[in-house]
Amino acid sequence: xxxxxKWLAVAALIVAAPAxxxxxxxxxxxxxxxxxxxxxxxxxxxxxxxxxxxKLMSRLVRPEMDGKPGPDLATSWSSNSExxxxxxxxxxxxxxxxxxxxxxEDVVYSLQRVLDPKMDSPARASIKIIDKVEAVDATxxxxxxxxxxxxxxxxxxxxxxxxxxxxxGDTIKSTGIGTxxxxxxxxxxxxxxxxxxxxxxxxxxxxxxxxxxIGIPDAQARFQALVGKQLDMExxxxxxxxxxxxxxxxxxxxxxxxGNWRGIAFRTDVKPFDDQRVRWxxxxxxxxxxxxxxxxxxxxxxxxxxxxxxKDQYRSAKSCAPDVTKAKALLAxxxxxxxxxxxxxxxxxxxxxxAIAEVYQQQxxxxxxxxxxxxxxxxxxxxxxxxxxxxxxxxxxERPADAILNEVYRSGTPWNESHFVDAxxxxxxxxxxRELDFEKRKARYIEAQDYLWENGGTLVAYHAxxxxxxxxxxxxxxxxxxxxxxxxxxxxx
Numbered sequence: 001x002x003x004x005x006k007w008l009a010v011a012a013l014i015v016a017a018p019a020x021x022x023x024x025x026x027x028x029x030x031x032x033x034x035x036x037x038x039x040x041x042x043x044x045x046x047x048x049x050x051x052x053x054x055k056l057m058s059r060l061v062r063p064e065m066d067g068k069p070g071p072d073l074a075t076s077w078s079s080n081s082e083x084x085x086x087x088x089x090x091x092x093x094x095x096x097x098x099x100x101x102x103x104x105e106d107v108v109y110s111l112q113r114v115l116d117p118k119m120d121s122p123a124r125a126s127i128k129i130i131d132k133v134e135a136v137d138a139t140x141x142x143x144x145x146x147x148x149x150x151x152x153x154x155x156x157x158x159x160x161x162x163x164x165x166x167x168x169g170d171t172i173k174s175t176g177i178g179t180x181x182x183x184x185x186x187x188x189x190x191x192x193x194x195x196x197x198x199x200x201x202x203x204x205x206x207x208x209x210x211x212x213x214i215g216i217p218d219a220q221a222r223f224q225a226l227v228g229k230q231l232d233m234e235x236x237x238x239x240x241x242x243x244x245x246x247x248x249x250x251x252x253x254x255x256x257x258x259g260n261w262r263g264i265a266f267r268t269d270v271k272p273f274d275d276q277r278v279r280w281x282x283x284x285x286x287x288x289x290x291x292x293x294x295x296x297x298x299x300x301x302x303x304x305x306x307x308x309x310x311k312d313q314y315r316s317a318k319s320c321a322p323d324v325t326k327a328k329a330l331l332a333x334x335x336x337x338x339x340x341x342x343x344x345x346x347x348x349x350x351x352x353x354x355a356i357a358e359v360y361q362q363q364x365x366x367x368x369x370x371x372x373x374x375x376x377x378x379x380x381x382x383x384x385x386x387x388x389x390x391x392x393x394x395x396x397x398e399r400p401a402d403a404i405l406n407e408v409y410r411s412g413t414p415w416n417e418s419h420f421v422d423a424x425x426x427x428x429x430x431x432x433x434r435e436l437d438f439e440k441r442k443a444r445y446i447e448a449q450d451y452l453w454e455n456g457g458t459l460v461a462y463h464a465x466x467x468x469x470x471x472x473x474x475x476x477x478x479x480x481x482x483x484x485x486x487x488x489x490x491x492x493x
Contacts, residue, residue: 024197025492026210027474028232030222031189032349033215036380039189041176042169043162044114044121046414047383050159052193052213055487056097057162057178060088060107060141061153063484067311069153073102073163073179074141083148083436090139094202096165097183104135109166111143123160125413126403129433147434150441154400159483181206181488190215207476207491217378219351223469226251232474232492235482237467238351239297245469254468255299258481259309259398261463262295262352264344264360267390268457269419272342276455277334281327282342283459285367286360288320292462295355299467303460306449307396307404310463314401314442316449327367339368345385345392349378353393356461387417394458398481401445405429409452418457425451 033039035047043053061077064070074088094102111133114123129152132144143152163179164172176184181203182195195211214231216222223241226234227248237245237253245251266273266282273279288302301310304320331340342364346357354375361371376385385392394417396404406429407413411421425448432444452458470477473493478485 024207024209025473026212027208027490027492028212028214028230030214030216030225030231030234032222032381033190033217033379034349034382035189036383037189038383039215040173041184041187042173043160043164044119044123045173046122048160049189049193049213050483052176052184052187052195053162053178054159054180054483054485055182055195055211056176056180056184057164058180059157059159059161060090060163061156063157063481065478065480065484067484069157073107074156077153079150079152083150083152084145086143086145086152087136088141088143090141091202092139094179095200096179097177097198098165100165102163102179103138104141105138105166106163107141108133108135109169110163111161113164113169114161120414121160122407122413122415123158125407125410125415126155126158126399127161128406129155147430148436149433150436150438151400151402155403157483158399158403159397182211185210188215201488203486203488206488217349219348219378223351226469226471229471232471233468233477235466235468236351236464237469238295238355239299239467241351241469242297242467250472252470252472252474254470254477254479256466256468256479256481257311258466259312259404259463260396260466260481261303261307261309261460262350262356262395263303263305263393263461264356264459265386265392265394265417266457266459267419269421270390272334272336272340273390273418273457275334277330278336278340279457280454281330281334281367282364282369283456284323284327284330285364285369286459286461287322287363288461290363291356291359294359295352296462296464299465300462303462305453305456305458305460307408307452307458307460308401308445308449309398312401314445316446318450318453320453322363324367327369331368336368339370341370341372342391343372343374343389345374345376345389347376347378347381347385347393349381350393350395353395357393360459360461387415397483401449402429402433405445405448408458409456420455420457422451422455425455 031051038047040047060074062072077088079086131146134142181201186194193213197206225231304318428448435441476489
């Protein structure tokens with residue numbers, strides 16, 4: 001509540017401030033301050049504030065409205081017959097916010113930073129297959145891979161793979177210089193960050209003059225700010241909040257089908273979850289349909305502990321009815337015939353987390369799993385709780401199958417939240433990446449997803465239909481997952 005009160009004081013200042021005489025107005029959005037003081041504008045850092053970086057910086061390749069890779073700073077690409085060498089042609093005439101021309105050298109620098117093990121970037125897991133990045137000329141880049149991979153352009157749509165100027169690695173965390181539709185005027189991760197329109201943006205001048213991105217750690221406080229029209233947009237509304245918005249004039253709603261998922265991560269490197277039988281039992285007790293219905297009003301697709309989104313071409317179709325009898329048997333076999341005590345850490349960073357935890361607590365009790373729910377502060381959740389506690393709530397935004405499987409489950413990756421280490425699983429992914437035949441490649445990715453059902457450490461309850469609340473004065477927000485939105489098209493009345 002302390003953080004909520006602090007934000008409300010900031011909001012009061014915003015409301016009291018005189019309106020700026022800008023013809024295209026100001027758009028206001030929030031972020032969660034999930035990394036606290038470690039919040040950063042470095043797109044590849046663990047503390048990046050993506051609500052800001054996505055508007056400041058561009059990618060080589062971005063998702064189109066249908067999720068397929070489309071041109072951004074790269075206008076076209078091609079590979080050799082083995083898919084081990086890829087050539088990308090770059091857009092001419094693009095400039096960074098400081099006036100410097102964007103060239104192939106910036107691409108080389110940006111990707112090499114991600115690939116550098118010393119940077120410890122979570123994004124490295126997705127593109128580690130890239131062995132070499134070369135500037136052929138000012139507008140051409142060649143990527144040489146360690147093995148064949150037919151889906152490289154899809155990997156490059158990763159929301160963190162933003163292009164930054166050569167040599168800016170030490171300053172990018174505060175300057176945010178990119179080629180995107182907005183430029184940074186002020187960065188205050190726990191207050192109000194200000195972005196202004198980049199009138200030289202290659203796709204055309206943005207529809208709004210200014211954006212204010214406001215740090216609000218608590219989900220309920222963000223919703224109240226939306227209702228008070230101190231924010232213009234808030235994604236991730238609960239079903240109850242949707243009802244409030246529908247009954248209140250001056251608002252609009254979007255319901256977006258996504259591969260974003262919600263669940264619980266159990267660390268597989270600590271007792272009792274280091275025993276495969278225990279962590280499988282923990283997941284077998286979950287009635288995911290009930291969780292989806294109660295926490296999200298049924299708006300989504302059952303996860304079946306599969307992180308790959310419902311519309312992904314490599315998605316494994318699996319049913320996952322709860323099996324309490326089998327869960328009890330597994331616990332007894334693992335040495336817990338009288339059940340087990342576990343603690344799950346929950347915050348209100350995500351509005352549905354408390355409901356998910358409470359429903360799961362009741363379901364787990366049927367198998368003798370006694371769940372203690374520990375409420376923790378929202379501020380700093382991602383830096384102080386997630387990855388550290390034995391069991392904690394989790395969520396992920398949509399990524400292509402290869403990216404999500406490698407980033408969340410491959411041995412030793414920085415964001416492997418369940419600390420899952422399994423050589424067989426890693427080998428399945430390696431084979432999938434090398435396979436050039438689509439059907440055979442798909443079979444390997446499905447094998448990897450099915451392997452997680454029995455062996456993984458994350459309960460993926462469901463893939464969410466995201467409810468986005470908007471003030472009625474906002475137009476032009478694409479009804480797609482967040483990282484496909486074209487922010488320069490947004491306007492306000």
